[in-house]
Each structure stands twice: as C-alpha cells, then as structure tokens.
Amino acid sequence: MKILVGYKRVVDYNVRVQVKADGTGVVTEGVKLSANPFDDIALEEALRLREKGVAEEVVIVGIGPADLTAHLRNGLAMGANRAIHVTTTEAVQPLTAARVLLKLVEKESPGLVIVGKQAIDDDANQTGQMLAALWDRPQATFAGKVEIADGKATVAREVDAGMETLDVDLPAVITTDLRLNEPRFIKLPDIMKAKSKPIDVIELGSLGVDTGDHLKITHYAAPPKRSKGVMVKDAAELVAALKHKGLL
C-alpha cells in the first residue's frame, strides 16, 4: 500500500505571530517556519505503518513556492520515500488544496491519505474533509489511534464526549489529532541520505484544477488589546462605576 501525506509549512507554533503594518497578512520574514505540527504527526503515523509492514511507500505532498524544497527535504529525512512539490507563488485555500490532492490521488492511487486535522496558520480544518468528499471515499477525522487490517482502518477519533471508534473501508482519508503520536527527531545522517531522494516538481497550473478563490480576505488585524482594569476604593464606588457604564 502507498500512503499520501499532506505536508504543509507554517509559521512555527512557538512564534508570536505579528500582523503586518499594512494589514495585508502576517509577518513571515525572519520568522521560524516549521512543518504544521499535525502534518508531522500525519507523517510519523505513515512511517509507523510502513515500519509495521502495512504500507510500502510514504509520499509527502507540499504546495508552495520554490523554497519549500528545504521543508520537503526535512520530511524525506524524517523517513518519507519521496516528495511531490506542487509549485505556486499564490496562497492556497483549503478547497484548492483538496482539489490538488485529488489530482495527485488519481495519479498515485494511494491506499490511504493522511493529513493534519488542520494547519495552525488558518486553522481551517477543511482540507481532509473536502478531499474525502471530492474523492467520494470514507473519512475518519481527529484520529487518536489508527489500526489497519483486512482492507479497513479502525480509527479512534477524539470527539467532545471522549473517543469514538470508526471502521472505514480503504482507500480513505484520515486526519490526525494531537495525541496520535509523538513525531521522531530527524537524524543528521538521514538528512545526508535524503539529499538523493526524489522530489517531483509539478506546477500547480499544469494540474488543471480550479484555483479560483472562494474566500476573499479583506484585511488582517491583531485582536483588540484588553484595556487595563481600574481599582475602586469601596463597594459604593464600584456600584457608581457600574451604573456609569450602564451595567446596573
């Protein structure tokens, strides 16, 4: 079986994101960029399935500009067999990403697609679900545990009330939650080996997908600052202040 893994690059989880002064986006220059943590978990799960003998090949997919190569090399160093780099200089929204993945699914015929439940930049939580719908295959989202046997995936999902277990027929789409696994460290000797692993470069325009943006972003803004609290001397002053604000 082949596993396709969505592998997005985002601003690192630990960076304090700042909005650009002109409101056209967030500052990404000079800022640490890392793999989307949920995608690292997706890749780790795919590698573990390969190590168990369930899968033979793990292919990672990244959509983005030319300098995404270094990020994909990290995924290869972590253990993916090969990478597909869909190049574009434009920001990609979830529906476009799902359509791109569908094209690659048609080309690669994987038995399983694993993606993060969401990317921590836009937190959209849509790509996996959209891909399953476009592909017309089952989906198991927010996976906390995955087992594969007899052409089925048994997935324990993290839901509000606890865990829910689903059996889905393969091929299927699984999206990962935080507790599924802890991604391994990249070994330096494997970075050296990853230099010779193949990265297929495909221009987004050549895939023939509709990239029309359905969402228009008007501007970015930081959340309003909370104003400082005021100290009042006694209960009477508190009541007066609340009345003044029309709260009493």
Next chain:
Amino acid sequence: MTDPRLADLARRAPETRLLTEPSDLEHYGRDWTRRWTPAPLAIALPSTAGDVQAIVRWAREHQVTIVPSGGRTGLSGGAVAAHGELVVAFDRMNQVLGFDPVDATLTVGPGIALEAVQNAAREHGLAYPVDFAARGSCSIGGNIATNAGGIRVIRYGLTRQWVAGLKFVTGTGELLELNRGLVKNASGYDLRHLVIGSEGTLGMVVEATLWLAPPPPPTQVMLLAVPAMDALMRVFAVARVKLQLEAFEFFTDRALEHVLAHGAQAPFDVLSPYYVVAEFDAGDEASQAAALDMFEACLEAGWVTDGVISSSDAQAASLWRLREGITESLARYKPYKNDISVRIGAVPAFMADMHGLLAREYPTFDVVWFGHIGDGNLHINVLKPDELDQESFVAQCEVVTKHLAAMLHKHGGSISAEHGIGLVKKPYLEGTRSHEEIALMRGIKAVLDPDGIMNPGKVF
C-alpha cells in the same frame, strides 16, 4: 510581634511587611541547598528603596545581620539564613518600572523573575539574552548578586554584560545610583561591577536597568553522540567556526540515563559516552547547510557517531529538556555539586586529570558530569548512595573537593564558575584567589559594610 526590635522596625519601615510564622522562616531561610536548618529572626518584604535604607539603618543600630533574598534558587548557600538574621526578600519589588526604546533598556525591581524580564523584553520586540533553567523562579537581584551565567554565555556573556545601571543600598544605608544607563562612562572606578557578583556581602540592589538585545534569529538544536572525551573539544572547535553558536553544552551517558528515567524521550537507540547539545542560528538555508557540513566533517573524523536535529521549536525544546532536566532528575539523590571552570583550551587536560581523581576517590559513587563546555565550565554532581547518611557523604565529598581545588589551582581554574562561593565553597576560595586578593576583598567590604551586617559568613 513580641520582639521589641521588630516593633521598632515596623515603625521605621512602615511600607514593609514583616513575617515571623515558622513556615515563612523556613521558606525564606534557605535556598536550593538543603544542608543548613533555616533559623532567621524574621522576614522583611520592603516595597521601596527608602524602606530598604531604613531596614539597613535599623539593622546597624540593633546589630542584626541581613541576608538579602531573591528567588532562593542558589546552589551555594548564599541566601541561607541560619543564625537569627533578618531576611530581606524582594518579592514585592518585582515590577517593570520603565522601558526606553532609544536606549533599549528595561528598568526593573530586583525581585522580578528572570523569565518575566525575558517576556517584558519580548513585548517590546527585543530580548534579554541571559538564560538558564531556573528562569521561572530566580530573580534579577539574585542574578546580579551572583553574576549569573547559564546556557547562552558563549554568545551573550554573563549578567554583568547586560547591567546598564544599578540603584544600590550599601551596608551603611546609603543609596547609590551606579552608572545610570551610560554606555560610556570613564569617570573613575566602576562600582557597578563591584556590586555584580558580590553575593549580597556589600549591600542590596534595589533597582536595575538592563540592556536588551535584538531578538535572536530562528535557531535549530542538534544533539550529537560523541564517543570519547577528547573528541568533545574537537567538535567544539569545528562548530564554533562553522556555526554561529547560541549554546554548546555537554553531558554524559549517566546524566542522560537519569533524565530518561525521569520521563524524557530517548533521542537515540543506543547510548553513547558523551552528548553535545548545540543551538545555532539557522535563519537561512546556508547556515543549515553549514550545520550539515560540520556534522559530516565530525562524522568522518570519528568525533561523532550519530546526531539528531530539531525540525521545530517544540522539538528544540524537547532536546533541551535532555540537558536542562538533569538537575531536576538528580534532586532526589541530594547530589554534592561542583561547579568549576578552567580556560576553554585547558578543558581536555583538566578533564583527563579529573577523571583519574574521581575514579580513584569515588570508585563506588555515581558521578554525573554535564556543563557549558564551550565556556570551560563543568558541573560535576556526586550522587549520595541511599545507604550513606548525609553527613558522612558530605564529609567524604569535601575531602575530594580539597583535591579538586588543588587540581584547579594547578590548571589555573576556578572553584566556582557561576554558582558563587556562598557557604558551600568558602573553604576552597584560597585555591582560586590569592591571599592578597582575599585581603583586598575584605578591605572593600569593610568600607561598604563597616559593621559587617551584610550577609555575614558568606564568600570569605
């Protein structure tokens, strides 16, 4: 408050809170050393410099001695109060008092935690680069009193380099304004630097102005498996040329075993005798390529056998936990700690000598080494065997420390690299500083603290 001296203190320092409950006396009377039983007279929590002056004047009159107290995370007993002292704790003087964007300075009360200073700097798009594992609890006042170092000294230096100005109350109760944030000030002795590292024996810092640095670039962390001691410094020599190092630390397999037993994630499948944690600037692809070059060169030379690299800041943090978690993982063994330094170039020869000494003197003890090897600073922790009682264990360790002090003297090193002398290393000061130097230090103390009320019995 039945003690008439304390009633007088309460009158003279009205904004100061006084504590005398046994639990408070115990809490404020000791640091991270557990060798002495705390027995202070009382705890004073002043909120203004004026009150600190009033406390000192009161102490001189009543002949009460003072132990200044910050976060009490020290490892040398510098903040121990075991003889009826008044502990002056700066918990309430912990505010950010000002920020100057042109000077790039932050002015703070001495009781503010190191981590709060780092966070305040970050709020202004800058960084306070001194950093170590106790950041959440240690205070800036304590950092200044011990000239604290930590894990980024190799790049940013010690606390001393970041102090732009100090307000300081001497042992006579005078308030001095030292250096006032000046970059250049060639007007006589720089008393600010005398105060830094004085371990509370000359007076108390009541306000500090700190220089801030530009925010650090994105970094990556490598963990390297090193097969032999002499390879450590070879790896360092290559790394410091090829990379812009932010930190370069080492620890032994014994240290890693303790941290892993404490619940950390194992980085490699097999153990190696030594490990290096190196953090370096990785803002662009060129520096990442340089890291790989460095690794390849060391691998070919046989100086490293394996390595992992962080791919996110979260992974960087978990690699750091392997190094920073050591002290905590050893705490239950009540380790006897040595914190020593030699010239960076003298490290291999010194370590070879040390190894011989420890193998000879501690054949049965568990000895854990780690430290800031890029600064020539080694931490050697001797773990107490469960069957040995604390007193005979310390007695045995102190015999070895005497040998160690002699060996440091031979190699031109220091018995305390960054923990201070306090009470713990006092008997060995003469191995590191000459009689003449110590006599001069006593003379300086006599001028600033003529009644000897400031942290008596510490340092010398």
